[in-house]
Amino acid sequence: MVDGEVRNAGVMQFNGDTWTTGSNFDSPLAIINEVGGLMLFSGYFDSYTNQGSSIENFGTMRFIKNLYSTTGKGGGFPALKNSIKNHGTFTIDYGTNNYCNFSPTDQNPNPGIINDGIFEIKAQSRCSSPYYTQTGGKTVINGTFGPRNLDIQHGVLSGSGTLTLTGDDNTVQFGGTISPGDDLGTLTVVNDLTVDGSIEMQLGGAAGNDKLVVNGNLNLDGARLYVSFREQYMLGFGQEVTLITADNITGYPVLASYPILPGNLGYELVQTATSIKMRISTKPR
Structure with a gap:
């Protein structure tokens, strides 16, 4: 059981379950992991009884079991009730049967995560x-992430x-970038999404290519598309690859950057109501 403020600048490992105390904001718990600090939680992190608990990370934090709050393991609905601020590296690495969850309260109606470091779901x-x-x-989302608002x-x-x-x-937004995959991969979005920023796509031939799949409406009005080839791969004349699919696409992205092709070959974006493809064609004379 942990109460008060915990500051770490070294290495802390919690092998068992971590429980916060206090019934409300009168007795908050603050976990502050400082620059250079490493905190590893291999048990449950439970803050149901402490609506004022908070986490701020400047170092490295890794959770390898449930990060939530509940009235007890197996009782109630698990939900963190305050926000996490991450400036360092924050990793959720639970495995198939573990998860984290957030729930609003009267004191904090919008609990969540504020990130300007590296936030990763394995x-x-x-x-x-x-x-x-x-x-x-x-x-970096390689598992499943379900935010209320992104x-x-x-x-x-x-x-x-x-x-x-x-x-x-x-x-x-304009200053943000979507870059599917860690190297090459498909990022899937369920629900509607607006992209005012950049989309970076890498093409890799037999190894595949990056792809954005939106199971909802996708608004690309103002988006900028950056395309690169992986290693020595290059499309040939008449070839095309699918970069984006959605239930419905509105707006037309600008092809802002692309590799130089030999001779009179050029690029053509082929956009329909549900997909955007890149095709290699001849340059207009």
Whole structure:
């Protein structure tokens, strides 16, 4: 059981379950992991009885079991009730049967995650319900992430996992970038998404190519598309690859950057109501 303020600048490992105390904001718990600090949680992190608990990370934090709050393991609905501020590296690495969850309270109606470092959800891990704001840094989703509202103001959103968006206001703003995959991969978004920022796509031939799949409406009005080839791969005349699919696409992205092709070959974006493809054609004379 932990109460008060915990500051770490070295190495702290919690092998058992971590319980916070206090019934409300009168007895908050603050966990502050400082620059150079490493905190590893291999048990449950439970803050149901402490609505004022908070985490701020400047170093490295890794959770390899449930990050939530509940009235007791197996009782109640697990839900963190305050926000996480990440300036360092924050990793959720639970495995198939573990997860994290956030729930609003009267004191904090919008609990969630504010990131300007590296926030990562590993493959087969899942996290649901926070309001998610990124003001810089990078978000890597290789598992399942279900924020109520997604606001990527600056920095990169990447990975080969699934974003299941449960709110109505999900935007990658002008300073933000979507870059599917860690190397090459498909990033899947469930629900509507607006992209005012950049989309970076890498093409890799037999190894595949990056792809953005949106199971919802996709607004690309103002988006900029950057395309690169992996290693020595290059498309030939008449070839095309699918970069983006969605239930419905509005707006036309600008092809802002692409590799130089030999001779009179050029690029053509082929856009329909549900897909965007890149085709190699001849340059207009």
